[in-house]
Amino acid sequence: MFDNGRRLRRGHRLGLASLLVSVLVAVSSGQPVYAANLGSEPTLPYAQPGNTSLPRAGCDTTATDPKNPPVNSPAAVQVIYAWNDSTGNQYAANVENAARVVDRVDWLLDQASxxxxxxxxxxxxxTTSTYNQYAQAMVTSEKIDTPSTDFWSIANELAAKGYDDSNRWYVVLTEFAAPSASAHWCPTSGGSGCVSIVEAWDSGVVGHEMAHLLGAGHAYMTEHVWQDSSGSWQAEQYCPDIMMCAGDWWAFDMGYRQNYDPSETSARFYVDNYPSTTTNNAAVHPLxxxxxxxxxxxxNDLLTAQERTIEAQVPGTSNPTGFTTSGSGATISVTPQGSYTGVSARYFDNRRSLQFVSSPQPAEKSVMVSRRPSVTVGHNYKFYVRLxxxxxxxxxxxRWYNSGGTLLSTSTSSWFGLTSNWWEWSHEAVAPANAATVQISVVAPAGGSQPATLTMHVDTLQLTDCSANQNSLCRPST
Ligand SMILES: [Zn+2]
Structure with a gap:
């Protein structure tokens, strides 16, 4: 659904809903969860803080009348509690819960990197001395006159009632059964229709929808899709973050590989499936x-955007910037454009990856990130890649090098069999004494079970310093 270049995205009932059976099942099945019915907060990659240690997210700017913010008011979120005749106005009872969920969304964005x-x-x-005062200041209340579970019915009614300021993005938490969880992509400006509507008051779901408001797409990047014997499309899903598994994960693109790169704000990502060419980097959103x-x-600053996702060059480009091969007969290119279901894999046709071809085997070949990122002795590093x-x-x-560029030691993972799915693999090691830099590579080992010509696709590289700070994330592979 297109509307002025902005799209409605739904958290639970996507266009490919039949493929996405594992997505958000925790919040889309069983009894609906509204308003005060909290308690389903995601706990991965680690448990969130309790309410008493959760920072307040607001207030950053003031609009006494939320429908008429001052001229030149900065871009800001307006949180709306919505009720209707069937629910009555439960604002007083639930306003702190609404504020708390929003506080958690702000916390999770900050903690994801x-x-x-x-x-x-x-x-x-x-007036925000007490938490209740703060919650009342941040969350406004609005009655929805027209009972509906249709996103646009609610969004249009709110716009007609005055929630249409171009410097406002509206986050609506409903007391009633709303259109599950939905949001409109508004990556550059707010106003009429720039709304997320959520009935499940949970920071995973609300955060997922607020990420859509920022222009973030789902993390389809790793989806393996095939047709079964009956011709139905089937898919496997991963849970890389809040954009695929908001029921379990609160983290938002912590690998800077899909929607969000705060370290390189000029980077852009393809945020949606083929044939979409929409690009974005949520880290530069005006909100x-x-x-x-x-x-x-x-x-996760150890690699550049190009080294993570190879998106700076067009499909088919030979020897893409940032990568080098070793071993005779190994070549690399940006994976050529392919069919919807072709070898570059569905969902990769407009999202770049690296294609590594080597022949003949069995002599060892490899593809490496040319640059050697700096490391700290004794820190634990984890290298992730999808193949x-x-x-x-x-x-x-x-491979660990000293400051003079001399190879000190090498740490190689066990061999593993490649599959036609984009599984994520990882290898973890501690920087040894005197190490100054590390070179990461994917190796096609001699003696491995190799075809006459090995064609391997490489993407979403990530190198994490798991010892850099408190809550540095050495997450499991997904
Ligand atoms: Zn969604």
Whole structure:
């Protein structure tokens, strides 16, 4: 659904809903969860803080009348509690719950990386001494006159009632059964229709929808899709973050590989499936404060955007910037454009990846990130990468160098069989004494079970310093 270049995205009932059976099942099945019915907060990659240690997210700017913010008011979120005749107005009972969920969304954005970054929230009042006063200042109340579970019915009614300021993005928490969880993509400006509507008051779901408001797409990047014997499309799903598994995961693109790169704000990602060519980087959204390094959270600055996702060059480009091969007969290119279901894998046709071809085997070949990122002795590093091939064997390698460029030691993972799915693999090692830099590579080992010509696709590289700070994330592979 297109509307002025902005699209409605639904958290639970996507266009490919039949493929996405594992997505958000925790919040889309069983009894609906409204308003005060909290308690289903996501706990991965680690448990969220309790209410008493949760920072307040707002108030960053003031609009006494939320429908008429001052001229030149900064871009900000307006949180709306919505009720109707069937539910009655339960604002007094639930306003603190609404504020708490929004506080958690702001917390999770900040914690997803080691950059300090926050949403900007508008409040009605500067009287915020108690939590209840703060919650009442941040969350306004609005009755929805026309009972409906249709997103646009609610969004249009809110716009007609005055929630249409171009410097406002509206986050609506409903007392009633709303259109599950939905949001409109508004990556550059707010106003009429720039709304997320959520009935499940849970920071995973609300955060997922607020990420859509920022222009973030689902993390389809790793989806393996095939037709079964009856011709029905089937898919496997991963849970890389809040954009695929908001029921379990609160973290938002902590690998800077899909929607959000606070370390390189010029980077852009393809945020949706083929044939979409929409690109975005949520880290530069006007609703967000400028990202400032470094605080606690996942430390993923060790690679550049190009080294992570190879999106700076067009499909088919030979020897893409940032990568090198070793071993005779190994070549690399940006994976050529393919069919919807072709070898570059559905959903990768407009999202770049690296294609590594080597022949003949069995002599060892490898593809490496040319640059050697700096490391700290004794810190634990984890190298992640997604790989696919119809057949073949690979391993991950970390080679440690001293400040003079002399190789000190090498750590290589066990060999593993490649699959036609984009599984994520990882290898973890501690920087040894005197190490100054590390070179990461994917190796097609001699002696592995290799085809005559190995064609391997490589993408979403990530190198994490798991010891950089409190809550540095050495997450499991997904
Ligand atoms: Zn969604």
């Amino acid at each position: 080691d950059y300090d970054q926050h949403f900007t929230f508008s409040c009605r009042s500067t 967000l404060t400028s990202p400032v390094c470094c605080d606690v959270g996942a430390n 696919r091939a119809d057949s073949g064997t690979a391993a991950l390698r970390m």
